[in-house]
C-alpha cells in the first residue's frame with residue numbers, strides 16, 4: 001500500500017465519486033428499456049462524478065490546476081501542479097450496463113506525471129501508483145507480465161469507433177499484423193483500465209491511438225511503477241500530446257512496437 005498524504009487525498013476523492021457512479025450504474029440497467037434511452041442520464045452521472053472529484057481535490061490541495069474531460073482546463077494559482085481527470089472512462093460500457101469503467105486521476109508536477117489512480121467502482125478494483133512507491137491493486141504490489149514470446153501474449157487494443165472512421169484502414173492493417181503473431185487480442189473499451197490491467201500483468205501489452213491525456217495519464221504511472229515500459233508508437237515520450245500509447249513488459253512492448261511500425 002502507499003501510505004502518503006497525496007494518495008489518501010486521491011483515494012478519498014475517487015471513493016466518494018465512485019459511490020455516485022456505482023449508484024448510477026445500477027440505475028442504467030433500468031433505463032435501458034426506456035424510449036429515450038440512458039444517454040442523457042449517463043452524461044449527468046459523468047458530470048456529477050467530475051464535480052465531486054474537482055471539489056474534493058481542490059479542497060485538499062488548494063491552487064492546483066485541473067485538466068478534466070468534461071470541464072476542460074482550470075488554471076490554478078500553483079503553476080507547478082495539475083490534476084488530469086477522467087471522471088468516467090469507458091462511457092460506452094457504462095451506458096450498455098457493462099461493468100468495465102473507471103475513474104482516472106493523475107497528478108502532474110513540473111510537467112512530470114508523479115501519481116496515478118484508476119478505480120473501477122463496479123468491482124472495487126483500486127489501482128494506485130506514485131513515483132518511486134510502486135504500483136498497487138488494493139493491497140497487492142503489481143508487476144508487469146514477464147513473458148518473452150509474442151505467441152504467448154495477450155494484447156489489448158482499442159478499435160476506433162464510428163466517429164473515427166478515417167482511422168479504420170490503418171487499424172485493420174495493424175490488427176492484421178498483430179493478430180497473426182500474438183496469442184490473442186482483447187478490446188475492453190476503457191483505456192485507463194487497459195493500462196491498469198497491463199500494470200497488473202493481466203495483459204502483456206496494450207496499444208491504441210487517438211486518446212486524450214485524461215484517458216492515459218494515470219495508467220502511464222501505473223505501468224511505469226509496475227516495472228513496465230511506456231512510449232508512443234514511434235518510441236518517443238509524447239503520449240499525452242499525440243494520443244498514442246504502447247505499454248507493456250520490456251520485451252513484448254518492444255516487439256509489439258516493431259510489429260506495428262512494419263504493419
Ligand code: 2AM
Nearest residue numbers: 088089090091092158189190191192215
Ligand atoms: P471515454 O469512455 O471516456 O470516452 C476506448 O477505446 C477509449 O477511448 C476509452 O478510454 C474512451 O474514453 C476513449 N475515447 C475518447 N474519445 C472517445 C469517443 N469520442 N468515443 C468513444 N471513446 C472515446
Ligand code: CA
Nearest residue numbers: 086089090215
Ligand atoms: Ca476517457
